[in-house]
Each structure stands twice: as C-alpha cells, then as structure tokens.
Amino acid sequence: MGELHKSMVDHLTRIILKPVEEPLRCQQFLMNDMADAQAVRCFGLQLQRRTKRVALMMELLLTKGFVFSFQKGYIFADSPVMEAQEAKEYLLENGFFDQEFQIFLEYGRKWGVM
Amino acid sequence: MAGATQSTLPWYQREDTWAIIIALGLVLGISAAFFGGVMGLFKSMAVSIPGWSNDVSKVTAGFSKNISGLFILFGFFLMAFSIGARVMGYNVKHFIAGFTVLYIVSVFISILGSNQFIKEWQLETPLLALMVGLLIGNTVTLPRWFQAGLRTEYYVKTGIVLMGATLPFTIIMQAGPFAILQATIVSVITFAVIYFAATRLFGLDERFAACLGAGGSICGVSAAIAIGGACRAKKEYVSVAISMVIVWAVVMIFILPLWAKQLAMDAGPAGAWIGTSEFADAAGFAAAEAMGDERSVKTFTLMKVVGRDMFVGVWALVVAFLSVTAWENKSSATSERIDKGEIWRRFPKFIIGFFITSIFITVLIAMMEPKTASAFSKDALGSIKTLRGWTFTWTFLSIGFTTRFRELTSFGWKPLVAFTIGVLINVPLGYWLSNVVFVDYWLNIK
Numbered sequence: 001m002g003e004l005h006k007s008m009v010d011h012l013t014r015i016i017l018k019p020v021e022e023p024l025r026c027q028q029f030l031m032n033d034m035a036d037a038q039a040v041r042c043f044g045l046q047l048q049r050r051t052k053r054v055a056l057m058m059e060l061l062l063t064k065g066f067v068f069s070f071q072k073g074y075i076f077a078d079s080p081v082m083e084a085q086e087a088k089e090y091l092l093e094n095g096f097f098d099q100e101f102q103i104f105l106e107y108g109r110k111w112g113v114m
Numbered sequence: 115m116a117g118a119t120q121s122t123l124p125w126y127q128r129e130d131t132w133a134i135i136i137a138l139g140l141v142l143g144i145s146a147a148f149f150g151g152v153m154g155l156f157k158s159m160a161v162s163i164p165g166w167s168n169d170v171s172k173v174t175a176g177f178s179k180n181i182s183g184l185f186i187l188f189g190f191f192l193m194a195f196s197i198g199a200r201v202m203g204y205n206v207k208h209f210i211a212g213f214t215v216l217y218i219v220s221v222f223i224s225i226l227g228s229n230q231f232i233k234e235w236q237l238e239t240p241l242l243a244l245m246v247g248l249l250i251g252n253t254v255t256l257p258r259w260f261q262a263g264l265r266t267e268y269y270v271k272t273g274i275v276l277m278g279a280t281l282p283f284t285i286i287m288q289a290g291p292f293a294i295l296q297a298t299i300v301s302v303i304t305f306a307v308i309y310f311a312a313t314r315l316f317g318l319d320e321r322f323a324a325c326l327g328a329g330g331s332i333c334g335v336s337a338a339i340a341i342g343g344a345c346r347a348k349k350e351y352v353s354v355a356i357s358m359v360i361v362w363a364v365v366m367i368f369i370l371p372l373w374a375k376q377l378a379m380d381a382g383p384a385g386a387w388i389g390t391s392e393f394a395d396a397a398g399f400a401a402a403e404a405m406g407d408e409r410s411v412k413t414f415t416l417m418k419v420v421g422r423d424m425f426v427g428v429w430a431l432v433v434a435f436l437s438v439t440a441w442e443n444k445s446s447a448t449s450e451r452i453d454k455g456e457i458w459r460r461f462p463k464f465i466i467g468f469f470i471t472s473i474f475i476t477v478l479i480a481m482m483e484p485k486t487a488s489a490f491s492k493d494a495l496g497s498i499k500t501l502r503g504w505t506f507t508w509t510f511l512s513i514g515f516t517t518r519f520r521e522l523t524s525f526g527w528k529p530l531v532a533f534t535i536g537v538l539i540n541v542p543l544g545y546w547l548s549n550v551v552f553v554d555y556w557l558n559i560k
Contacts, residue, residue, distance in 0.1 A: 008353040008523055009339060012122065078122075084346040085321075088450070098438070098450040104459075105346050106121055107339040112516035114266055114335055114360055114394050 009107040013084045015061060015077040015091075016102040017054050020047065053100060060094055061087070121459050129268055132198030134467030137275030139194070141471050141498060145478060148494040159186040160497035161504075167230040187504065188217050195268065205262050212263020213508075219246070220507045233406075236372065240403040240510045244367060247514015256515060266512040270396040271464040273505035277415055278471035279498045282479075285412070285559060286472060290420050292555045293386075296547045297421030300390050300540060301429075304331035308536035316528040320441045321347035324433050325355035326529055330536040333423045333462075334359045334394035340460040344430035345437035353523040358533040360517060363397035371404040382556040383548045385410030389417025390544030400510045408499075413556050417548075424465055427457035 058068060058077065064087070066077040079087070084105035091101060125131050144156050161183040164176040177184070192213055199209040223246060226232055227239030237245070250256070256264075305327040312323035321342075328341035335356050342352035370391060374384035385402050388410065392398035395418060402414035434456055438449040475495070479487045548556060 007349050008356045009342075009349060011343075011349055014122070083348055085348070088346070098444065098448060102451055102453060103346060104453075105343040106459075107343050107349075107352055108120060109267070109335065109339065109356075111261065112264065112266075112518075112521075113356060114363065114396055114513055114517060 008110055008113050010110060011080065011083070011108070012106045013079045013082055013087055014104040014106070015057070015066065015087060016104060017057060017075040017077065017100075018073065019051050019054050019075060020073070021050055053096070057091060057096060057101065060091065064090065127202050128463070129198075129202060129265075130271060130463040130467075132202065133268065133271035133464050134275055134470075136194045136198060137272045137278075138467055138471060140276065140501065141279045141474065144494050144497055145475075145490075148490055153493055153497070155186065156497045157493065158183040159190055160500035161187050162500050163224045163228040165228050165230060165233075173225055173228070184221065187501075188214075191504070192217070195265075198268070199265075204265075208259040208262035209265075210263075211259045212261065214263070215260055216263045216508055216511055220504065220511055223511065224507060236375065236404075238404045238406050239507060240400040241368065241371075243507055243510035244364075244400055244514045247511045248364070248517060249514075251515040252518055252520070261516075264512040264515050266396050266509055266516060269505050269509040269512060270399065271467075273399065273502050273509060274395065274415070274419060275464060275467035275471055276498055276502040276505065277411070277419075278468035279475045280408075280495055280502065281412055281415060281472055283469075283472045283476035286416065286420060286469075289413075289416050289555055289559060292552050293389075293416040293421035294425075296386070296390060296552055297417060297425075299547065300543055301331045301422060301425075303543060304536045304540040307539045308532055311535045312529065312532035316532055318528060318532065319351070321345045321437065322351040322354070322529070323532070324437075325351045326358060326533050327536070328429065328433070329355040329359040329393065330362075330533050330540065332426055332429055333418070334363060334392075334397070336395070336423070336462060337426050337429070340426050340430050341433050344434040344456060344460065345441070350523070354525045354529050355533075357522040357525055358529065359393045360522060361519075362533070362537055363393040364513075364517060366392050367397050367401045367404070370401045374405060377545075377549075379549060380557055381405055381407035381409040382413045382559045383553050385413030385415075386417050386548040386552070386556040387544050389414040389421065390548060391541045392418070395419070395423065396509050396513055399506055400513065403503075403506060403510075409559055413559050416559070419465060419468060423462050427459070427461040430460040431456045 054075065058066075058075070061077045061079075062068075064079065064082050066079045066082070069076045069078070082090075084103050088098075088103055092098070120128050120130075144153075147153050147156050158180060161180060164172055166172040192210065195213060196206055196210055200206045220243070223243045224239055227237070227242045232242065308327040308330050309320075309323045312318040312326055313320055318326075324345050325338050325342045325347050329335065329338035331337075332341070338352055338355035338359060341347075342355065366388075370388050371384070374387060379387070384405055385407075388398055388401045388405075392401050392414075398414055398418050399411070402410045405411075431452065431454065434452045435446075438444065438452060439446055442449065479490060482490060
C-alpha cells in the first residue's frame with residue numbers, strides 16, 4: 001500500500017512514561033511509624049533504576065523526533081510522524097519491556113473527511 | 115472531531131465543546147425568550163420555506179413577510195460558529211467567507227427542495243443538497259476560502275445537540291435499552307463477520323480487519339479512527355477503512371430511504387433501520403431526513419447516537435486489550451498496560467450535550483401547565499426544530515462538497531470484499547430487527 005495511499009487522517013503518537021512507578025516495592029518505610037534505613041535505601045535504588053530507564057527511553061525517542069512534556073507526574077513523548085506500533089517495536093528492540101511504557105495513539109480526520 | 119489531537123487540546127478548543135455551547139446556548143436562549151414573552155426574534159430567525167409547485171410567487175410572498183429572518187438566521191449562526199472557529203484556531207476570515215457562500219447555497223437548495231415536483235421525485239432537501247454538493251465538489255476545484263466553511267462535523271454535532279431538545283428524555287429512557295440491544299446485536303455480528311472475512315478469508319492484518327470491522331459496524335469514520343487508534347493500526351489501514359465507510363455511506367444515503375419507501379415501511383422502523391445500517395452520523399441524518407417524517411429522525415437518533423455512538427469507547431478498550439495481548443501473543447501479565455481511561459478518551463463528548471438538552475427540555479415541560487407546555491412545544495420547540503433543520507442542511511451540503519471520490523484512499527479488492535460482506539449481513543439484519551423483532555417499539559415512537 002504505502003505511497004499509493006493518500007492519508008485521510010493525521011495522527012499523534014504519545015508514549016506515556018511514569019518516572020515513579022506504583023506501587024513502590026520498598027514503600028513500607030513510608031507506611032511504618034518506625035523508620036527503616038534499609039527500606040529507604042531500597043527505595044532509592046528502585047527510583048534510580050527506574051529514572052535511568054526512563055531517561056534512556058527519552059534519549060532513544062529524541063533521536064526519532066519525539067518532543068517531551070510533563071503533566072501530573074507523567075512524561076509525555078509526542079510525535080506526529082512516527083507511527084505508534086513502530087515506536088513500540090523500536091523500544092522493545094532496544095531492550096525495554098511492554099510494561100515500562102504506555103502508548104496512546106490518536107487519529108484525527110483531515111479536512112473534509114465526513 | 116477535526117484535527118489530529120482533539121483529546122490533547124484544552125476543552126475550550128474542541129469542536130464538541132463548541133457544538134454544545136452553541137446548541138445549548140440556543141436552547142436556553144429560546145426557552146428564556148418564551149418565558150419572557152419575547153420569542154419574536156427567534157420565531158423570525160426560524161425560517162421555514164413554504165411548499166410550492168409552479169408558482170414561485172408563493173415562495174417570494176413567504177420571504178417578503180419575513181425577509182429579515184433570513185438575515186437574522188445568517189447573522190446568528192455566522193457569529194456563533196465564527197467565535198468557535200476563532201477559539202479552535204480556524205482561519206476565521208476564510209471561515210466567514212466560506213460559511214456565507216454555504217448559507218446562500220443552502221437557501222437556494224431549501225427553496226428547490228420545497229418544490230412539489232422535486233419532492234415527487236423523492237428528492238427531499240437533504241438528498242438535493244448532497245447531490246448538488248457532490249456534483250460541484252467532484253467537478254470543480256473549490257477555492258480554499260470556501261473550503262474553510264465546509265465543516266461537516268461542526269454542523270452535524272450542533273444539529274445533534276439541538277436534536278436532544280426535541281427528543282424527550284422519557285423516550286430515550288424507554289426506547290434506549292432496545293436501541294442499545296439492537297445496536298449491540300448488529301454491531302457484534304457485523305464486526306465479527308468483517309473481521310473474520312478480512313483475517314481468515316483474505317489474510318489481512320488483525321489491526322486492519324479491526325478498523326474495517328469498526329467502520330462497518332460501530333459508528334463509521336469515528337469508529338475507524340477510534341478503534342484504529344486504540345489498536346495502533348497503521349495510518350494506511352485507517353485511511354482505507356474511512357474510504358470504505360464514505361463510499362458505502364454515500365450509497366446508503368440514497369438507497370436506504372428509497373428501499374424503505376418501496377417496502378412501505380412505517381417511518382419509525384425505517385429510521386431505526388437507517389440508524390442500524392447507515393455508517394456515519396452525518397450521512398445517516400441525511401438518509402433519515404430524506405424519509406420526510408420526524409419520527410424517522412427520532413428513531414434514527416435513538417439507534418445511532420444512543421445505541422451505537424455512545425459505546426465506541428467500550429469497543430476501543432476491548433480492542434486495545436486484544437491488540438496488546440492476543441494479537442501480540444502476550445499474556446495480560448506481560449503485555450503493555452491498557453488504561454481504562456480509554457473509554458472516556460474515545461467517547462464522543464457532544465453526546466453529553468445531546469443528553470443535557472434532552473433532560474433540560476423534558477424537566478422544563480414536566481413542570482409546566484398543560485396549556486403552557488403545548489404553547490412551548492409549538493413555539494419554542496418548533497423554532498429549535500427548524501433551526502436544527504438548517505444545521506443539517508449545511509451538514510449535507512458540506513458532505514457533498516467535501517466528498518471527492520478521486521481523493522479517497524485507493525484500496526485493493528480484499529478490504530472492499532470483506533467490508534461488502536459485512537454490508538450484506540448488516541443491511542438485511544438491520545431490516546429484520548427494525549421491522550420485525552423490535553417493530554412495536556419503533557412504531558411507538560411519536
């Protein structure tokens with residue numbers, strides 16, 4: 001199909017990244033009245049690991065022309081060019097897992113489409 | 115639903131928001147004017163063209179009595195649509211010029227459509243508007259400034275919200291469950307037929323099949339777009355599905371009312387059939403209006419808006435889940451997470467306006483004395499119905515002017531046959547359900 005086809009839609013591919021995942025596996029230090037140094041350290045490591053992964057994804061997506069914004073605790077990586085499934089495969093090929101991101105794809109009618 | 119990123123835009127820049135603001139504003143304004151005893155302005159702008167045969171003087175006499183009404187009608191909608199257009203970021207100068215020409219054409223089409231001779235040829239105003247638009251749009255290159263005024267979705271959504279005012283909420287509550295049941299039966303069967311024909315018979319991609327199935331069963335172009343987004347279908351798949359919907363929707367605008375009349379169907383079941391078997395809202399309203407009976411428009415709206423459009427978000431969630439699990443051979447534990455917010459994001463928001471106007475008018479009438487209620491129905495609702503008719507005429511003209519067959523996405527025979535198999539199941543099934551199984555319910559809608 002490809003080039004023969006006139007596209008009747010515009011699109012926005014949005015990769016949603018959450019720097020702080022929930023539930024936190026080491027969050028008991030927040031819940032207990034007793035402070036637990038080991039839990040705090042574990043939380044820090046988890047956070048470090050997660051933010052490093054998110055930053056890596058952002059660097060990869062940047063090379064594909066994605067632009068970033070931050071809203072309500074989420075990082076949105078947006079592209080009106082790269083298709084959603086292509087972006088997903090790109091992230092998986094680069095060692096990321098399905099559950100590390102969410103994809104939202106929105107199509108919109110081009111002018112004149114009923 | 116124009117533009118690429120409606121759900122990422124702030125609420126005040128969305129087309130649905132402006133359709134609700136304009137239509138709800140009109141309903142509130144007319145209701146207030148009725149109670150204030152100052153209906154004159156609204157009565158004047160609710161211009162209806164008198165029927166005529168050979169004597170044009172009947173039309174000119176009608177106009178000479180209320181020539182200012184045509185200007186007030188134009189002025190009001192030009193102002194309301196232009197404010198919305200400005201906030202939404204359209205080119206306002208072009209929009210004003212385009213809408214002005216569209217309005218002038220709509221007046222001429224409405225005069226022609228009121229001619230007895232043309233009516234005898236089954237060419238009611240909607241079909242006439244569509245035909246004229248198609249003829250001009252497919253033979254002449256329209257200037258860009260005129261194109262800016264052709265906003266099918268903007269006009270049809272405004273019309274649907276106005277439609278809510280003339281459809282009592284009690285009827286929606288009574289007939290809604292049957293509409294939902296009938297729509298679910300047809301949608302599930304048609305979707306499954308197209309999906310399995312596309313994947314099993316023709317070996318097409320699952321995501322492509324889902325777009326085709328959604329377009330043919332749920333709510334046309336809007337569904338192809340919503341489901342295509344939910345399952346991350348390629349752009350070309352969505353474009354092909356849209357092309358299929360447009361081709362079949364235009365065919366059905368002419369065929370369904372004609373068949374319904376030839377089969378001597380009552381207006382109620384005929385509207386329900388059109389609501390079940392037409393593919394797009396705007397096209398469906400054209401077909402339902404072409405029946406020339408308000409009951410068809412009501413049952414069509416119940417079937418299409420309440421029964422089908424409302425559930426596109428639920429379909430999107432289901433298909434999104436299937437796409438990341440079954441179609442990628444992953445379990446739900448390892449697959450990408452699907453946000454339940456998908457239902458709300460894909461929900462067509464103008465439907466909220468449709469319900470609000472319906473509930474508002476129903477409650478208002480329930481609080482009135484019978485005599486006042488009767489006067490309100492005649493004066494206020496009569497004016498709303500006439501104004502709704504104008505928004506639909508602009509819709510039908512816009513469909514005609516913007517549907518350019520040479521600009522549709524080219525498609526192979528496989529998706530065409532898969533989609534057509536769905537049509538061949540959907541149309542007779544819709545007829546059977548509307549005219550046999552649920553006929554009593556549709557006949558009761560007055």
